[in-house]
Ligand code: ADP
């Protein structure tokens with residue numbers, strides 16, 4: 581059951597200094613009840629994609645379908661205006677009007693659509709009750725906390741009953757602690773209300789926390805779509821691996837295959853990987869290892885074990901970060917355990933072949 585389908589979407593902005601290719605042949609779907617997160621650095625086209633779905637920008641090529649209806653098609657010359665698309669949008673700043681009461685803010689999409697007054701009252705009150713803000717209808721946004729304002733913005737988005745909500749970095753204007761609370765709140769609201777969402781963020785932690793699936797974007801294209809787990813554990817490019825989570829990167833040269841393992845000589849020694857990447861002996865590659873997949877071991881040699889010197893230890897609460905030197909190369913490890921090694925002491929570090937990722 582598909583709520584949003586985007587097919588081969590391309591969008592160029594025409595500027596005095598030439599065209600900007602903001603979206604390059606982008607395809608994706610959002611299923612019923614799903615939160616699909618668009619994740620990528622600033623300028624990669626996230627907002628453009630959202631605005632194209634909402635109908636606030638006109639794409640150059642491709643097709644967009646919402647709730648089974650084609651709302652844009654370059655081939656068939658279809659362009660449905662925003663108010664007829666059945667989607668609502670929640671912006672970065674919540675975009676509540678400060679001079680309007682909570683009631684009037686939430687009522688706005690309905691007033692705009694000329695819904696009869698008595699219907700408006702019932703629907704606004706129902707929406708406010710759903711987000712637990714029934715008591716605030718006569719207040720002004722400035723008299724509410726950030727969390728309450730977010731709920732009001734959400735109530736305004738659900739009041740039209742579209743079932744599809746577009747979020748453009750809705751938490752980016754609040755500080756880290758509040759953001760974490762709002763994230764939890766948003767996830768539980770979505771579970772309760774069951775809407776489908778296309779959710780934009782540049783923050784990897786937020787994406788992982790909120791998403792059913794993540795689409796990682798790179799300069800107008802989709803680099804990879806998958807569950808947060810797949811994106812994190814099985815990135816299929818260096819770009820995705822780098823963007824999502826911390827990594828150690830070591831250049832190396834392929835040695836060959838042995839016992840189902842790919843052997844690579846790297847700047848920190850010979851490493852075995854389970855990757856099925858298509859490479860030949862002698863080929864230059866880059867090996868990526870996540871800090872939490874490296875462990876301190878009592879062994880001194882063996883498969884993927886390297887002798888190192890502990891350079892520094894940093895206790896970071898949830899985990900401790902260790903910087904080790906293999907020869908003159910820095911290797912970062914993260915462990916939930918407190919390792920009993922002094923700075924300057926010798927340690928063995930190891931990694932399972934499962935966690936050695938090889939990229940061309
Ligand atoms: P994001 O939301 O991921 O930060 P945007 O979709 O806002 O990215 O922008 C994608 C690209 O399109 C960027 O290079 C940006 O500079 C450009 N862009 C966005 N809006 C316009 C516009 N109205 N006119 C010209 N270029 C634009």
Ligand code: MG
Pocket residue numbers: 626627628
């Ligand atoms: Mg943006």
